[in-house]
Amino acid sequence: MPIEKEALVILKGDPPTPALFKRLQEAADLIVCADGAADYLKEFDVGPDLVIGDFDSISKKSISATETTEYLEMADQEFTDGEKALRYCNNRGFNRVSVTGAFGGRLDHSLYNIELLKKMLDLGLTVTCYTNTEKVFLADESVRLNDKPGARISFTPIFGPVRGVTTQGLEWDLDKVDLEFGRFSSISNRITSSPAEIKFSKGELLIFVEHHLS
Numbered sequence: 383m384p385i386e387k388e389a390l391v392i393l394k395g396d397p398p399t400p401a402l403f404k405r406l407q408e409a410a411d412l413i414v415c416a417d418g419a420a421d422y423l424k425e426f427d428v429g430p431d432l433v434i435g436d437f438d439s440i441s442k443k444s445i446s447a448t449e450t451t452e453y454l455e456m457a458d459q460e461f462t463d464g465e466k467a468l469r470y471c472n473n474r475g476f477n478r479v480s481v482t483g484a485f486g487g488r489l490d491h492s493l494y495n496i497e498l499l500k501k502m503l504d505l506g507l508t509v510t511c512y513t514n515t516e517k518v519f520l521a522d523e524s525v526r527l528n529d530k531p532g533a534r535i536s537f538t539p540i541f542g543p544v545r546g547v548t549t550q551g552l553e554w555d556l557d558k559v560d561l562e563f564g565r566f567s568s569i570s571n572r573i574t575s576s577p578a579e580i581k582f583s584k585g586e587l588l589i590f591v592e593h594h595l596s
Contacts, residue, residue: 396486435463544585551578
């Protein structure tokens with residue numbers, strides 16, 4: 383079996399709390415900042431392994447303060463700096479990526495970062511975005527969740543219809559329900575037992591799960 387490798391990518395949306403950053407840092411084999419997101423790590427007194435992007439928003443202070451950090455300038459505008467960071471991880475054989483700072487600030491950036499979940503899933507890279515209150519990921523097959531009972535969970539078929547959704551271990555379980563964006567999503571359900579399961583026969587399901595790391 384291939385060796386599992388996990389990266390942490392930090393974008394310049396809402397920054398992580400110290401507790402969230404510490405949890406994700408401990409699991410990461412590589413820390414990558416997209417351009418100006420490197421400024422966030424100054425607060426944690428940590429230097430990233432890599433800063434990637436067109437360097438239009440990183441401060442000069444951050445550039446000079448982390449001597450062991452590699453800087454990879456990519457000036458092309460075909461991809462956002464966040465996508466450059468994720469593609470870097472994928473090209474270097476990482477299996478999973480945790481992302482912070484994907485949301486907050488500009489709404490178009492937040493929506494584009496959700497789109498990146500699908501782009502990366504199509505490339506075979508498992509990406510989970512973390513805010514300070516929840517994690518967000520895209521599933522193209524049935525999933526088992528080991529989150530604590532009581533956690534809020536929602537899922538929506540943002541990339542097209544999802545067929546035959548059946549759940550086990552939720553307060554309001556679904557039984558072979560078809561979900562479709564603009565017609566029916568499942569919002570603010572609760573996990574009642576762990577592991578909980580979400581099964582479906584076709585489609586890609588965007589899943590939101592509450593956490594309490596901070």
